[in-house]
Amino acid sequence: MNILAPVRRDRVLAELPQYLRKEAALHVRKDFHPRVTCACQEHRTGTVGRFKISKVIVVGDLSVGKTCLINRFCKDTFDKNYKATIGVDFEMERFEVLGVPFSLQLWDTAGQERFKCIASTYYRGAQAIIIVFSLNDVASLEHTRQWLADALKENDPSSALLFLVGSKKDLSTPAQYVLMERDALKVAQEMKAEYWAVSSLTGENVREFFFRVAALTFEANVLAELEKSGARSIGDVVRINSDDNNLYLTASKKKPACCF
């Protein structure tokens, strides 16, 4: 892929895309963190401003639909025939968030046991982990805990953003879906992951989901850069508040004028 090509118009994010379910959202703020908005307005995104990139890994049982999900978003295609991923595949998707160029490196990993050890060597350094299960296969939901544990062995559990994604929504009746969602929300809350339900066949929620991944990853990335470069006021803390799921809640003593 030519990374110098202009960002597609439909990959421009000027606002924070919203969560699917309030009960299992990484945070429920309506807008980007004020410090991020402020830094982007002032072109003060640190080293960030030039070119930002985040690694995202996609894990989960074989045949749950990881490849189809990525292909639906990146290529707007759907293949009904199963072709197992061998090891890993890779896609790069470019966005513009709050006027700043931003890319997601999407690592599509193999769910088959025999390819798992190859795939797991690519887990390291992920800013976001997408754990996929099939909404019509309860065992695949149960296995998500193990997929997460394996992915976290190679990553910093305090900084990786987690997304739990139920795939193949088109195969469930509304009644089946309600039951599955109840269980999935519990797992997502336990993991502190954001929950999504998608269909790569119909495209339902696919774009909304990846936009949310891009936005939250961008936000976390800029906050980390600001923290590192000391651009934040002394006394500010980014803390994880498990009660209200507000991952980027900031206890601020003094905010720059543009952040009010």
Ligand SMILES: Nc1nc2c(ncn2[C@@H]2O[C@H](COP(=O)(O)OP(=O)(O)OP(=O)(O)O)[C@@H](O)[C@H]2O)c(=O)[nH]1
């Ligand atoms: N009906 C329906 N079928 C789907 C959907 N997503 C994927 N599938 C089908 O499920 C099968 C597996 O999809 P893949 O995307 O290849 O699964 P995977 O998770 O990448 O599998 P591995 O690479 O082996 O880990 C294929 O036959 C797809 O056509 C969906 O949203 N709806």
Ligand SMILES: [Mg+2]
């Ligand atoms: Mg695959």
